[in-house]
Amino acid sequence: MKQPHLSLKSSTIRVLHVDDEETQLKYAKALLEMADESIHVESVISPEDALRLLKTEAYDCVVSDFQMPSLDGIEFARRIREFSDIPIIIYTGRGSEEVAEAAFTVGVNDYMRKETHPNHYQVLTRRIRAAVEKHQTENALKKSEGKYRSLVQNSRDGVLVFTGSELVYANQQAAALHGCSSVEELMKVGPSNLLHPEDREWIEERSLARQRGEDVPPISEFRLALPDGTVRTVQSSSSVIEYSGKTSTLAFLRDITERKRIETELQDSEERWRSLVELAPDGIMTVDLKGFITMINDAFVKLTGFSREEIVGKHFTRLGTLRARDIPIYVKLFASLVKGDIPPSYEFIFRRKDGSERWAEAQFRLIETAEKKRELLAIVRDVSERKRMEEELIEAERMSAIGRVSAMVGHDLRGPLQTIKNALYLMERTPEKAGELRGTIGDSVDYAARILDDLRYSTRDVPVHLQESSVGAILQKTVASSSVPDRIEVDLDVGEGLESVRLDPLMMQRVLDNLVRNSVEAMADGGVLSLTAFKEPDWVIIKVSDTGIGIPEEDLTHIFTLFFTSKPGGMGLGLAYCKRAVEAHGGTIKVESEVDRGTTFTVRIPMKHE
Numbered sequence: 001m002k003q004p005h006l007s008l009k010s011s012t013i014r015v016l017h018v019d020d021e022e023t024q025l026k027y028a029k030a031l032l033e034m035a036d037e038s039i040h041v042e043s044v045i046s047p048e049d050a051l052r053l054l055k056t057e058a059y060d061c062v063v064s065d066f067q068m069p070s071l072d073g074i075e076f077a078r079r080i081r082e083f084s085d086i087p088i089i090i091y092t093g094r095g096s097e098e099v100a101e102a103a104f105t106v107g108v109n110d111y112m113r114k115e116t117h118p119n120h121y122q123v124l125t126r127r128i129r130a131a132v133e134k135h136q137t138e139n140a141l142k143k144s145e146g147k148y149r150s151l152v153q154n155s156r157d158g159v160l161v162f163t164g165s166e167l168v169y170a171n172q173q174a175a176a177l178h179g180c181s182s183v184e185e186l187m188k189v190g191p192s193n194l195l196h197p198e199d200r201e202w203i204e205e206r207s208l209a210r211q212r213g214e215d216v217p218p219i220s221e222f223r224l225a226l227p228d229g230t231v232r233t234v235q236s237s238s239s240v241i242e243y244s245g246k247t248s249t250l251a252f253l254r255d256i257t258e259r260k261r262i263e264t265e266l267q268d269s270e271e272r273w274r275s276l277v278e279l280a281p282d283g284i285m286t287v288d289l290k291g292f293i294t295m296i297n298d299a300f301v302k303l304t305g306f307s308r309e310e311i312v313g314k315h316f317t318r319l320g321t322l323r324a325r326d327i328p329i330y331v332k333l334f335a336s337l338v339k340g341d342i343p344p345s346y347e348f349i350f351r352r353k354d355g356s357e358r359w360a361e362a363q364f365r366l367i368e369t370a371e372k373k374r375e376l377l378a379i380v381r382d383v384s385e386r387k388r389m390e391e392e393l394i395e396a397e398r399m400s401a402i403g404r405v406s407a408m409v410g411h412d413l414r415g416p417l418q419t420i421k422n423a424l425y426l427m428e429r430t431p432e433k434a435g436e437l438r439g440t441i442g443d444s445v446d447y448a449a450r451i452l453d454d455l456r457y458s459t460r461d462v463p464v465h466l467q468e469s470s471v472g473a474i475l476q477k478t479v480a481s482s483s484v485p486d487r488i489e490v491d492l493d494v495g496e497g498l499e500s501v502r503l504d505p506l507m508m509q510r511v512l513d514n515l516v517r518n519s520v521e522a523m524a525d526g527g528v529l530s531l532t533a534f535k536e537p538d539w540v541i542i543k544v545s546d547t548g549i550g551i552p553e554e555d556l557t558h559i560f561t562l563f564f565t566s567k568p569g570g571m572g573l574g575l576a577y578c579k580r581a582v583e584a585h586g587g588t589i590k591v592e593s594e595v596d597r598g599t600t601f602t603v604r605i606p607m608k609h610e
Contacts, residue, residue, distance in 0.1 A: 013132055014058065015041045018050045018076065019065040028063075031121040032128075039125060047071040051079060059086060060132045063124075066092035066099060074099070078106040087131035091124065097524075109135075119425075126418055157386060158234075158253035160191060162207055163246045167191055177234065177253055179226035189227075196223035196231065207249050210240055219345040219361075221256065233257045235345070237361075237386065241394060245561060250393065252386055259379065263365060283380040286367070289338055291315050294375060303360075303382060305353030321350045323357075337364050337376055347383065359387040416444035464584045469505040471498040471533045471540060478512040479531065487526035495534035503540075503605055507581045511589075514574040515544040515601050522548025522599065538607050545600040551593040559591060 015032070019025050025043035032041050042059075044050045047068055054062070062080065066073035073090045080088060090103045093114035100111045109131045112124060158174030160167060167190065170183050178194050180186040195203055199222040210216040218239060224232045238251040262280055277284045283300030287293055293312050301308060304321050311319060316334065317327050326348070333346065346362045361383045368374055423437040423444075472494035484490055512531075519529050527547035534541055551559065551566075558564045562576040578601075582589040586606045593599040 011038050013039045013060045013128065015039055015061050015063055015128060016050055016053060016059045017041050017043050017063045018045075018047055018068070019043075020045055020068045021065075024065070028121070031118055032125055035122045036125040036129065039128065047076040050076070054080060054084060054086070060135075061087045061089065061128050063089045063091050063128065066090055066103075067094055074102050074106055074108075077103065077108050081107040085135070087128075087135045089124075089127060089131060119422075123418065123422070155252075155389060160251045160253065161241075161243050161248050162211075162251070163243060163248040164211065165192065165204060165208065168243065168248065174253060177232070177255055178224060179228060179230065179232075194224050194226065196225045199223050207238070207251075210238060210249055211247050213240075217344060219343075221260075221344060233260045237383075237390075239390065239394075245564060246558075250390075252390070259363075263377075263379070280379075285311075285378045285380065287316055287334075287376045287378065289374060289376070291317065291334060293319070300380065303380060304350065310353075320353065323349065323351055334376075337366075340366060342366070347387075358382055359384045416448040419444040464504045464507060466502045466504060468500045469503055469508070471501055471542065474505055474509050474512065475531050475533060475542075478509055478516055482513060482516045482520065484516070484520055484529060485526075488520060488523055489526075489528045491528060491530040493530070493532045497535050498533055498540060501540055501605070501607065503585055504581075507584070508605075511578045511581050511603065512542070512544065514578050518574065519544060519546035519548060519599070522546055522550070524548075527598070535607075540605045540607060542603040542605070543600055544603075545598060547598040550595040550597055551591070551599055552595060556591060556593060560589070 013036075017025060017028055017032075019028070022045060025045065029041040029043050032039055042053075044053065047064070047070060050062070050064075053059075062077075064073045064076055068076070071079075073092065077088050077090070080086065087109045088107070089110040089112060090099075090108050091112050091114060092099070103111050110127050112127055114120070153171050155171060155173060158177040159169070159171045160174050161169035167187060170186050170191075172183060174191075175181070175183045175186040178186050178189075178191060180189060192200060192204060203220065203222050206216050206220065216238075218237055220236045220238065222234065222236070224234060226232060233256050234253050235256045236251045236253050238249055241248055241250045243250075259280075259282065262277075277295075277297045280297060280299055283303040284295075284297045285293060285300055286295045292315050296308060296311055300311075304311070306320060311321075316322070317331065322330060330348075342364050344363070346364070348360055348362070349357055350360050351357050359382070360380050362378050362380045365377045366374055367377045420441050423440045427434050427437050475492060475494060479490055479492060516529065516531075523529070523546055530543070530545040532541075532543045532545070555564075555566055560575050560579040562573070564576075579589055582603055582605070588604045590602050591599065592602070
């Protein structure tokens, strides 16, 4: 188990520098502390001594050489990761691409080659600060998520989170509601296996439809068939949230078995009905078909703060519990209820006698009294706590998403901004290189703009501007602008009949740019990049294939998810944009891949658009 990393409360950044060259340690300490006064460097010549210090002292970052006599930097980092998540930077003059890859594999946060110019230490200080700030941001997000997890754990309602049909979270109350002694037991059994057989199919389909974005009622009532043979009726209030970066269903469950029993027995006996109503924990009210209140129970008095005399006999539009601006809504609702159009439940805001406003949930039934008169029965429960929890959970997910975006964008923009700053610095001192440095600045500006464009296009709806376009021309332009290295062979094959296809050429080129860039990155040692386009009945098919490293099977279902990435320094925006752009054309995008064999993306665009 990893020990939590201790972080200083002050603004000082404590750096542990490990190198087997004493001269290097001496100059690095002096120049780093000169470049950034908030950095304090402690120098150690032995990795073993450094490991002992890390277990007893509080540091914010480790900077380590690669080639050292007793332990190399990779093994040193691996041993640190056994007990700490402190940021680690490999800083070496003898590294290679293989060393960098191995470093990131064991959990190193950054990798940097040593340079001879003293100004290089300014770059190193910024890399140190970036790694520390990113680590602190991630820890703050974990603390925030832990706060809201505690809130849910202590809820009186059962709480479940489903991603697709998979249960990914449950609290103890949900386990007890399903007749399980622990959350682990519920996870093992699976809630779907405890659904009543007559209710299972429609409940599971409703949950999946909600995650697909379909309009599904938030309130459901269904039965659970518990392991001991008991049948329990529950009410579920569900909504769609982002959980761990995936679209999921959040469900609050409440046992309404007793309430349902009460509703059934109310039909049997007026005398028994009166007794049960008065003992019920929920507020109960009856209204005649003209809208006048005929009865309330003690729980309703407690719920609203108004006495029986202030409510019974009055028209519902004259009640002090209703806000004046809401009355037209309730008049329309009452007319529907009287006609027999009964919703599963209805949530609304009511006002107590003391002026405070609360959230309530009501269930309605048309009943027949002993005098053979029809009345409307309303069972009302205060759900203010649940509504507050839902709002806080949604806000927590929103803040978590904002934090992830801020951390990723802030980290990725530092690179081009630092390049621009360094280039301006050199232009002042070496004017003869101004032309070359202006090109560097331009490239950095373009790279920063591409990062911001990826974020904008992946998180907002972008309008599609259809026009007659040549698919072959778009493919050729994509290859020309992608700067494919010489080590990669490009095979371009465009079929007939694709000279005039209605699509958005700029959007489609951006999709292909993303796919080609991914393919090039997957073939670091060279390979074949194939771009093929052809017609099928009513469809244009475009395939982008490579012979690169492939995508692990466990990642294939997530690669189009916003912010999902398996690349060091990646933002997880490119493929999410591709999916949105292709679907905006009415098309589809799919991926097939095999590790060490290659990957193929297939884009299908309709020839005709409605």
